[in-house]
Amino acid sequence: MPHRVSTVTTEITLSKSAHAIPIAPAAVAGPNVRWDELIQDDHVHGSLYTDPTIYQAELRKIWCRTWVYVGHESEVPNANDYVMKSIGPEPILMTRDKSGRINLLHNRCPHRGNRVCMSEKGNARSFTCPYHGWTFGNDGALRGYPFPSGYEGADRSKLGLGKVARVASHRGFVFGSFADEGESLLEHLGAAAAAIDALCMNSPEGEVEVTAGYLKHKVKANWKFLVENETDGYHPSFVHASIFEVAQSGIGTLYDSDSSAVSRDFGKGHTENDLRPEFRKRGVPLSWFGTTADKMPAYVAQMEASYGHDKAREIMIDGTPHIMIFPNLFIAEIQLFVLQPLSVDHTVQHVTAIQFKGAPDINRRLRQQTMGSVGPAGFLLADDAAMYERTQLGVQASNPEWLYLGRGRHRERRDANGYRIGDATDETPSRGIWRHYKSLMEAA
Amino acid sequence: MNTLAPEARALLDEVTQFIYREARFQDDHAYDEWEALWTEDGVYWIPANGEGGDPEMEMSIVYDNRSRIALRIRQFHTGKRYSQSPQSRLRRIVSNIEILNQDGDELLVTSNAMVFESSVRGDIIWASRNEYTLRREGHAMRMARKKVVLVNNETALYSMAFLI
Numbered sequence: 215m216p217h218r219v220s221t222v223t224t225e226i227t228l229s230k231s232a233h234a235i236p237i238a239p240a241a242v243a244g245p246n247v248r249w250d251e252l253i254q255d256d257h258v259h260g261s262l263y264t265d266p267t268i269y270q271a272e273l274r275k276i277w278c279r280t281w282v283y284v285g286h287e288s289e290v291p292n293a294n295d296y297v298m299k300s301i302g303p304e305p306i307l308m309t310r311d312k313s314g315r316i317n318l319l320h321n322r323c324p325h326r327g328n329r330v331c332m333s334e335k336g337n338a339r340s341f342t343c344p345y346h347g348w349t350f351g352n353d354g355a356l357r358g359y360p361f362p363s364g365y366e367g368a369d370r371s372k373l374g375l376g377k378v379a380r381v382a383s384h385r386g387f388v389f390g391s392f393a394d395e396g397e398s399l400l401e402h403l404g405a406a407a408a409a410i411d412a413l414c415m416n417s418p419e420g421e422v423e424v425t426a427g428y429l430k431h432k433v434k435a436n437w438k439f440l441v442e443n444e445t446d447g448y449h450p451s452f453v454h455a456s457i458f459e460v461a462q463s464g465i466g467t468l469y470d471s472d473s474s475a476v477s478r479d480f481g482k483g484h485t486e487n488d489l490r491p492e493f494r495k496r497g498v499p500l501s502w503f504g505t506t507a508d509k510m511p512a513y514v515a516q517m518e519a520s521y522g523h524d525k526a527r528e529i530m531i532d533g534t535p536h537i538m539i540f541p542n543l544f545i546a547e548i549q550l551f552v553l554q555p556l557s558v559d560h561t562v563q564h565v566t567a568i569q570f571k572g573a574p575d576i577n578r579r580l581r582q583q584t585m586g587s588v589g590p591a592g593f594l595l596a597d598d599a600a601m602y603e604r605t606q607l608g609v610q611a612s613n614p615e616w617l618y619l620g621r622g623r624h625r626e627r628r629d630a631n632g633y634r635i636g637d638a639t640d641e642t643p644s645r646g647i648w649r650h651y652k653s654l655m656e657a658a
Numbered sequence: 659m660n661t662l663a664p665e666a667r668a669l670l671d672e673v674t675q676f677i678y679r680e681a682r683f684q685d686d687h688a689y690d691e692w693e694a695l696w697t698e699d700g701v702y703w704i705p706a707n708g709e710g711g712d713p714e715m716e717m718s719i720v721y722d723n724r725s726r727i728a729l730r731i732r733q734f735h736t737g738k739r740y741s742q743s744p745q746s747r748l749r750r751i752v753s754n755i756e757i758l759n760q761d762g763d764e765l766l767v768t769s770n771a772m773v774f775e776s777s778v779r780g781d782i783i784w785a786s787r788n789e790y791t792l793r794r795e796g797h798a799m800r801m802a803r804k805k806v807v808l809v810n811n812e813t814a815l816y817s818m819a820f821l822i
Contacts, residue, residue, distance in 0.1 A: 334707075334812070427716040429706050430814035434779050456738035461729055562814040566717055584717070586729075591704065591720050593733060596741035596819040603779050 247271070253652045256620035256645065260609040263436040269558035275654050276541055277302030278392040281402040283543035283552060284308055284318055284378075287386040288423040288571075289335075294352055297335040300554050301390055306378060307331055308388065309352040312339070316383065318390045319354045320376035330375065341375075350375050385414050386421060387543070405480040405633065409535040413545055416534050417570035418516035424550065424566055426581050429589035431563045435602035437541075437555035438651075440563065443598060444538040444546070445485040445643035447477050448621060453601055457593040464504050468492050473638035477622075479646025480633055483540025483654075487638065490532045499526075502533025502547070505579070513576040534568070538643070540650060548580050549588055559606055565589060619644045666757075673767055673792060674755050676799045681771070684821040685748045689731045692821055697793055697802045700724045704806045704822065719811070719818075741819035746777040748820060752788075764802065765792045771806075773822060784822065785809040 247268070252259040262268055285299045290310040298321070299308045307319040323330050323343040330341045330350060340357055342349045347360040354375035359365060378390040382399035384407055389399050400407055414420050433440070443449065450458075450469040458466035468475050474491040489502070499507045499514070507514045507530070517526040534547045544551035545568075552564040567584035569577045588595040609617070622640025629635045636642030662670065676695075683692040696702075703713055704720040713721045722730060733739045750773040759766040767790040775782050791803035806822055808815070 427707060427711070429717050429719060432814035432816050434816070453740065456733045456736040456740075459736050459738070460732040578714070581715070581717070582721075585721050586726060589706070589717070589719050590815045590818045593729070596817045597739065599817045600740040600778070607778070 247655075249652050249655045253648050256623055256641075257616040257618055258648055260615050260617060263438060263606065263609050264558065266558045269436075269555070271655065272555075273302055275657065276651075277555070279396065280393075280541065280654065281380075281382070281389040281391045281396075281399050282541065283539065284388050284390045285552075286422075286424040286550075287316060287383060287388060288421075288425060290316065292337065294337050294339050295335070296331070296338060296352060298331065298333070301378065301392065302554070303556050305329075306390065307341075307375075311351070311353040315353070316381060316388055317353050318378035318381050318388070320378070322376060323348055324356075324373050324375065325359075348373075385410050386423075402482060403539065404482050404484065405631070406482075406484040406537060406539045409486065409537045409539075409545065412532070413534050413568070415521075415529050418513070418520040418573055419571040420520070421571040423569040423571050425569050426567045426584075428564045428566045431565060431588070431590050431592075431595060431599065432556075433561050433563070433599045433602045434559055435561055435599075435606040436559055437553055437561040438647075439602045439605055440553050440561055441538060441541065441544075442644045442647055443602065444544045444551070445477060445487050445536070446641070447473075447475070447487045447637075447643075448639040448641070449598075449601070451639075453597050454594055456597070461593070464501065469638055471637075471639060475638040476629075476635045477638060477640050477642045478629065478633050478635045479642050479649075480537075481646065481650065483647050483650035484537065485540075485643030485646050486535060486537040487643075488635075489536060493531055493533055497531060499530035500533075501531070503576075503579075504583075510576055510579075513570075513573050516573060538647075540647065549584050551588075561602075563588075563595070565595070619648070669760075669765075670755070670757060672799065673757060673765065676792065677752055677755055677767070677769055677790070680801070681750050681752045685750055687734070687742075687745050687748075687820070689734050689821075693727060693731045695801050696724060696727060697795065697800045698724055700727060700801055701803045702727050703804070704808065704811075706811050708812055709807060710805075719808075719815070720806075739819065741817050744778070746775045746820045748776075749774050763794045766790070767792055771822075775818075775820065779816060782816065784818065786822065 252262055282301045284301060284306060285297060285308045289297045290308060293310055293312045293314060296307055296309040299306045305321045307321050309317045311317055321329050321331055325348050326345060328343050328345040330343045338352060340349050340351055349357040351357050354377050356370045356373045378392060379394045380391040382389055384399060384403060387410060414422055447469045468489050474495060475487060475489045478486045478488050493502045500510060517530060521529060535545055536547055538544045542553040548568055550566055550568055554562045556562060565588045567581040569580060586593055590596060619641045622636040622642060626634055626636050626642055634642055634646060680695055702720055702722040703718060705718045710718055734742060737743060750771055752769050752771045754770040756768050757765055758768055769788045771786050771788055773784040775784060786809060787807045789805040790801055792799050793802045
């Protein structure tokens with residue numbers, strides 16, 4: 215067992231809800247955090263979820279540095295469309311300018327710092343700051359300011375909206391990075407790029423769309439509890455027992471101890487529950503979606519027309535991935551979750567139904583199933599959220615100080631591609647997430 | 659001064675009593691009694707993002723047809739619906755009840771509601787405008803549609819798995 219980490223702070227605080235927050239969590243971060251002390255092979259220290267200084271370090275070393283998923287190109291389909299998105303806690307404006315290019319802009323007037331855009335989405339060639347009337351093109355460039363004689367000699371090219379340093383997209387999924395330099399998006403995605411490709415194959419046109427709007431579900435928990443839970447194959451049998459029991463859902467058996475599904479660590483923090491072994495065993499197209507081909511004749515016909523009978527059958531047996539792309543994009547078979555940390559103990563999940571371009575009959579069911587499952591009242595996610603929030607409370611208890619992530623370590627193995635895999639319910643994904651996290655936090 | 663005709667007064671009383679009863683069932687987690695208030699074609703809708711666009715096309719917090727309402731109730735009864743186990747402690751005030759339209763057996767009714775919720779996470783106040791389609795079925799009045807427009811539904815919301 216790991217040793218105790220000495221606690222520096224012993225101040226007791228009371229939350230507004232009169233739930234005592236026992237002892238302020240071990241403030242071990244300070245300026246010289248030893249990440250290898252806090253993150254061990256099968257234990258992580260509780261303060262990683264509760265220490266505000268660690269959260270600040272994460273903003274600098276993860277959210278302001280790596281590629282972060284922002285939005286999908288289909289959310290701004292036309293020239294001059296825009297939508298409000300985020301990178302970490304910061305709001306980011308995603309626009310499509312008149313040339314069709316996607317821009318990611320900081321929502322901050324370079325003059326006095328006011329927010330220049332206050333609506334969630336719309337269509338606009340320019341944004342005018344209401345404070346002093348400065349106007350910016352939807353590519354961020356300063357178009358003009360009132361009474362310009364007061365700015366004689368100013369360099370207008372330096373007075374545009376801040377731009378996210380790097381913008382790149384893969385199959386319509388737009389990512390941004392605040393860092394001027396670093397690995398390319400494809401390097402960052404690694405094997406996750408192929409999972410996005412596989413997702414898109416489920417559309418007869420080879421593209422997915424995000425057109426159904428978002429639910430915004432807030433939880434009082436650290437963002438990493440959510441990241442880890444997304445590919446935790448151990449919890450569904452318990453946390454979701456209530457809905458599995460009453461809704462003849464085929465999901466439950468995918469995550470029992472006899473399941474042939476595997477958990478996988480792709481490296482770079484990306485992890486998945488690969489359910490295909492179970493679906494292939496069933497060998498029934500659309501079983502992954504809890505339905506059969508005869509109930510979706512139009513979709514099946516479109517798929518066969520696009521890919522040919524055999525390939526379409528293969529795609530419809532395998533279904534869509536269940537992958538957590540670090541740090542914030544979770545593709546959950548039929549939903550997209552975008553995770554947004556707000557503070558050390560508050561996180562928002564933005565969630566929507568994935569839509570297969572050109573397939574209205576399956577899209578309707580994708581929306582209906584998503585609505586039932588996710589969001590603040592969802593049959594699944596409300597219960598996940600209860601776990602996140604109680605874990606956030608529980609981890610503030612002072613003994614033990616550690617979380618144990620050793621499940622399946624003895625049977626962890628490598629697949630044909632060299633990725634670490636474990637059984638369906640093993641904690642191979644969590645260990646992979648923490649390995650990557652440590653490498654990011656240790657970097658200068 | 660405008661006064662209601664006796665029949666209108668009686669109808670408003672009946673509607674008000676119905677809505678108070680529904681509120682009490684919700685506050686008390688009387689799931690089956692609440693479910694019995696629905697017509698067979700009932701629709702329970704809690705839009706996200708304002709008034710909600712077309713719920714067939716856009717995400718809603720809840721958009722339950724009658725069978726999904728029944729599923730929601732069955733899930734509560736398992737005792738393992740952890741977002742409501744332990745149950746939130748609830749009390750709500752319903753007010754501003756108005757009958758906006760009457761069309762045969764159906765009434766269009768609005769009200770305002772404020773719900774105080776105390777749960778593991780802490781205490782929170784929810785506020786909404788509720789819109790009902792109430793239908794007379796024999797001697798009983800039932801809900802054919804209930805739309806709950808949360809005042810803050812354009813923001814990120816905590817879980818709210820209780821009945822609202």
